[in-house]
Amino acid sequence: MFRRFFQIYTSPTRVFDDIRDSKVSWWQPWIFTSILFIIGGWLAMPAQHAVMMLNPKVTPEMAEKMGTAAYFQLIIAPAMVLLIALIAAGISYVVVTLQSKEATFKKYFTLILFTQLIYALGYVIVCAILRARGTEGITSPEDVKISFSLRMLAPEANPVVRGLLASIEFFSLWGLVLTAMGLKRIFNLRTGQAVACVIPLWLIYAVLSIVGEVFAKFGGG
DSSP states (O other): OHHHHHHHHHOHHHHHHHHHTTOSOTHHHHHHHHHHHHHHHHHHHHHHHHHHTTSTTOOHHHHHHHHHHHHHHHHTHHHHHHHHHHHHHHHHHHHHHHHOTTOOHHHHHHHHHHHHHHHHHHHHHHHHHHHHHOSTTOOSGGGGOOOSBGGGGOTTSOHHHHHHHHTSBHHHHHHHHHHHHHHHHHHOOOHHHHHHHHHHHHHHHHHHHHHHHHIIIIIOO
16 A cells, blocks of 8 residues: 555556556545645644734734634545545546546546645645745745746736646646556557546646636735
């Protein structure tokens, strides 16, 4: 079980073969991904609290309640991981079935959860950087927006442009490449077919990035 956690980063084809041969199920990557997101969420809590306290309308009582809510987010992280994977797999599976008669939702869902481990690793790294930097230098919400994306090229652009640039990110691209590789290995797709299958996944990520930028500007600033 634990070897697959490392293999998805170092020897992903072994994981893809296990998925193809039904030697692994969806719950294993779900557990690992959930753990990583919980760790990342915990690491990010001081920075999130610092951003919250920048709002002059936030009283100490409100801050305490929001701090409790932050712990609740850690508790529901496994459910959110599962929900996001279900939505992503459900939307994009339509394209997969058009490309391969061998496709099954269970195997595809398992693949999606394994590739989520890539996004989760990126999240932990970003949150660890925030934790290491401390909260002294946080003077605006923009100070906690660290990523390995092209967003840094246009931090003052409108939310749509920032969101699109944010979706072109190292760990997200790594995850998409692994998804395409997995589709080829598991369902015997050609490269073009596999790429066509991951395009909806990138579009979902891009839309979520744009929505996050719009909300940050008009909803929470």
